[in-house]
Amino acid sequence: MVRKAPSHFPRIRPTRTGIRCRCPRCGQGEIYNGLLTVTNCCACCGLDLSPHDTGDGASVFVIFILGALIVPLVFWFEVAFAPPIWLHLMIWPPVIMVLGVAFLRPVKATLIAIHFKNLRHKYNE
Ligand SMILES: [Zn+2]
Structure with a gap:
């Protein structure tokens, strides 16, 4: 259900x-209607979110962030404990997948908010 949109919205920081x-x-309003699917329209203000265009930007940021966090951790784990390779394969892929999804949602939403802030005319404001 879409509520009546006020005529003026205060500027909110994208982050x-x-x-x-x-x-x-x-x-x-929630920006996602699934895990990473952006909703077409805000349920609170009725903003049409279909013009958003983050592309692969969010994925690139998440890859860089996770790389900076995980790679030193893997090296430390290897040097400190010298585990067998199968233990690395059991630990790191699930950690990377969970953290990837956990980081991707807010990073993608932030990029959509920055896109909205800088290109409001595309959102029929
Ligand atoms: Zn809204």
């Missing part, structure tokens, strides 16, 4: 709405 995965205009 604030992005980390909470909320609508970049009102800061209240």
Whole structure:
């Protein structure tokens, strides 16, 4: 259900709405209707989110962030404990997949909020 949209929305910092995965205009509505599927329209303010275009940007940022976090951890684990290779294969892929999804949601929402902030005319504002 779409509530009536107020005529003016205060500017909200993209990082604030992005980390909470909320609508970049009102800061209240959910931006996702699935794990990583962006909703077509904000349920609170009615903002059409279909013009968003983050492309692969969020994935690239997450790859860099996870690489900077995981690679030193793997090296430390190898030097400290010298585990067999099968133990590395049991530990790191699940850690990377879980952290990847956990980071991808807020990073993608932040990029959508930055896109909305800088290209409001594309969102029929
Ligand atoms: Zn909204």
